[in-house]
Each structure stands twice: as structure tokens, then as C-alpha cells.
Amino acid sequence: MLKSELIERLASEYPHLTxxxxxxxxxxxxxxxxxxxxxxxxxxxxxxxxxSVRSRPARAGRNPRxxxxxxxxxxxxxxxxxxxxxxxxxNLTGDDNAE
Amino acid sequence: xKSQTLTRxxxxxxxxxxxxxxxxxxxxxxxxxxxxxxxxxxxxxxxxLSGFGVFQVREKNARVGRNPKTGKPAAIDPRKVISFRxxxxxxxxxxxxxxx
Numbered sequence: 001m002l003k004s005e006l007i008e009r010l011a012s013e014y015p016h017l018t019x020x021x022x023x024x025x026x027x028x029x030x031x032x033x034x035x036x037x038x039x040x041x042x043x044x045x046x047x048x049x050x051x052s053v054r055s056r057p058a059r060a061g062r063n064p065r066x067x068x069x070x071x072x073x074x075x076x077x078x079x080x081x082x083x084x085x086x087x088x089x090x091n092l093t094g095d096d097n098a099e
Numbered sequence: 100x101k102s103q104t105l106t107r108x109x110x111x112x113x114x115x116x117x118x119x120x121x122x123x124x125x126x127x128x129x130x131x132x133x134x135x136x137x138x139x140x141x142x143x144x145x146x147x148l149s150g151f152g153v154f155q156v157r158e159k160n161a162r163v164g165r166n167p168k169t170g171k172p173a174a175i176d177p178r179k180v181i182s183f184r185x186x187x188x189x190x191x192x193x194x195x196x197x198x199x
Contacts, residue, residue, distance in 0.1 A: 001139040003148045009135055014128065017120075025114045025128050030151045032105060032113050034189055038196030041103040048133050049181070053197055076197040077190060078152070080183030089141055090156065090179040 037078055047085040054079045140181060152185040 003026065011022040033043045033051060043051040053076050061072040082090075107129060114125040136154065139146050146154040161177045185193070 001135075001144050001146045003151075006132070006135055006146075006148070010128065010131060013131065017118075021118055022128075024117055025125075026132060028113050028117050029110055029129060029132060030148060032110055034151070034192060036103060036105040037189070037193045039103065040197045041105060043105040045107060045133060048137065051183075053193055055197075075194045078183075078185040078193050080152075080154075080181070082181040086137055086140070086181065089137065090181070 040076075045083070047083050049080055049082040049086055051078060051080050053077070143179075150186055150188055152183055152189055155182050155184070156180070157182050 007019065007023050007026055010026070011017065011019045014022060036043055037051060037053055040053055042053070056075050056077055058074040059072050061070050062068065063070055107126070110129045111122060111126040114120075114129055115122050118125065120128075136146050140154060140156055143156050145156070148154075156179050159178050159180055162175050163172050164175045165171065166173050
């Protein structure tokens with residue numbers, strides 16, 4: 001599913017909204033998440049998951065083409081951890097219902 | 100750097116401020132957006148949100164793990180996990196923003 005497909009689907013479920021408005025809403029949701037991470041914050045959406053920023057230490061890497069050793073500086077990377085409910089929903093099978 | 104946590108409440112408010120629709124409806128739109136992503140992943144679909152990142156379902160094989168508390172071997176069933184790869188734009192913004 002692409003973002004455009006997500007927007008189309010939402011727009012069809014909210015017929016009184018314009019596709020443009022739905023697009024603004026979706027982009028705003030994503031932008032709010034990014035700008036929170038940018039400030040070093042985290043995003044917590046119960047049932048869905050959490051986005052946070054993890055730091056990666058500097059390391060010695062290698063240029064795969066030349067084999068030369070290069071310094072890779074320390075960096076901060078976005079990290080997603082799926083929520084419990086999402087993990088459970090992914091792994092539902094017929095016999096799980098017995099539990 | 101003040102650490103803050105973004106939750107549904109802020110997203111509802113953001114959408115409300117942007118679209119000027121009733122709060123309750125904005126909450127429903129945010130909820131449905133998240134739910135459509137979850138539903139796609141449940142079907143095994145990859146979700147590609149341009150300018151944000153890619154959510155993908157990955158199948159993990161069964162393996163013998165260990166109970167970290169007792170050290171006893173424990174069977175781990177095959178399962179599905181989500182992998183998220185942030186887009187280049189997001190990676191760059193997060194790295195730049197948190198280095199200041």
C-alpha cells in the first residue's frame with residue numbers, strides 16, 4: 001500500500017472531505033511524527049507502536065568498492081518498535097483463539 | 100533538548116487545527132489512518148509512505164531461544180515481525196536535529 005492509496009481509501013470513507021483535506025491530514029500526521037523525532041522526542045501510539053531515536057556509535061567502516069577503511073561518525077537513527085497489539089494481530093492463526 | 104512524547108492526543112489536535120473539523124471527527128480520521136496501515140500489514144502488504152518510510156512484514160523462522168531469566172532453552176515459534184526503514188529524508192532530519 002502506497003501513501004496515495006491510503007489517502008484514496010480514507011477519502012472514500014469520508015466522502016464529505018475533499019481528497020486534498022485527507023492528504024493534508026495524512027501528511028500532517030507523518031510530519032508531526034518526524035518533527036518530534038527531530039527534536040529527540042518519541043512517538044507512542046498504543047496498539048500501533050513507538051518511534052524513537054537511537055544513537056549509533058562511531059565505527060570504522062569500509063568502502064565496499066575499494067576496500068579502504070573509512071570512519072563512520074556516530075549518528076542518530078529513527079527506530080520503530082511495533083506495539084503489542086500489532087504484533088499479536090500479525091501472528092493470529094486459527095488455533096490462537098483457544099488461548 | 101527537551102524530550103517530548105507525541106501521542107494520539109497531539110495528533111488529534113494537530114489535525115483539528117489544520118482542517119478545522121470537529122475534534123471527534125479528527126480523532127476518527129487519525130485512528131482510521133493508523134488502522135488502515137495495520138490492516139495492510141495484517142494482509143502481509145508492504146506499506147510505503149513516501150517521505151516517511153517503509154513498513155514491511157518479515158517472517159521469522161522457528162528457533163530455539165533461551166529464557167533470559169532462567170537460562171533454560173525455549174522453543175520460539177515461527178512468527179511475523181514488522182521492520183521499519185525510515186526514508187533518507189527522515190534519517191537525515193533526525194540525525195541533523197539531534198546532533199545540535
